[in-house]
Amino acid sequence: MIRLQLYVSLGSPNSTTALHNLREICRLHLAGQYELEVVDLYEQPSRALTDGVLMTPMLVLASLDPPISIIGNLSDPGPLLRALEVAADDDTE
Numbered sequence: 838m839i840r841l842q843l844y845v846s847l848g849s850p851n852s853t854t855a856l857h858n859l860r861e862i863c864r865l866h867l868a869g870q871y872e873l874e875v876v877d878l879y880e881q882p883s884r885a886l887t888d889g890v891l892m893t894p895m896l897v898l899a900s901l902d903p904p905i906s907i908i909g910n911l912s913d914p915g916p917l918l919r920a921l922e923v924a925a926d927d928d929t930e
Contacts, residue, residue, distance in 0.1 A: 838870065838871065838872055838900065839867060839870055839871040839872070839898070839900050839921065840871070840872050840874075840898075840899040840900040841859070841863075841871055841872065841873045841874070841896060841897070841898060841899065841900075842873075842874045842876060842888075842896070842897040842899050843855065843856060843859055843873065843874070843875050843876065843894060843895075843896050843897075844876045844878055844884070844885070844888070844890045844893050844894065844895045844896075844897070845875060845876070845877055845878065845893050845894045846877065846878055846879050846893045846894075847877045847879065848879060849893070849894075851893070851894055851909075851910045852893055852894045852910075854894075854910040854911075854912065855894035855896070855909070855910040855911050856875060856894075858910060858911035858912055858914070859873070859896065859911050859917075860873075862911065862914045862917060862918070866914075866918060866921075866923045867921070867923070876888075878890065878893060892908060894908070894909065894910060894911075895907070895908050896908075896911065896917065898917075898920055898921065901920070905920045907920070
């Protein structure tokens with residue numbers, strides 16, 4: 838199971854876009870294989886310090902060793918798919 842943590846400030850356009858993009862990436866490439874925790878730092882500001890979050894949106898691939906962080910709105914799914922070793926093209930042979 839792939840554990841993902843998305844740190845956002847849900848009032849911001851980039852965070853809203855990141856959440857939408859991540860849900861779409863997961864639907865297309867990780868169906869049934871992931872757990873997603875969305876942490877709104879506006880609601881839980883102490884998590885930023887505890888978890889070492891310096892900016893939002895930030896996705897942490899928590900199940901990898903070591904964990905990998907991706908910053909941005911995930912409009913380019915390539916870095917996430919490469920980190921998870923998932924083929925971006927479903928038409929692979």
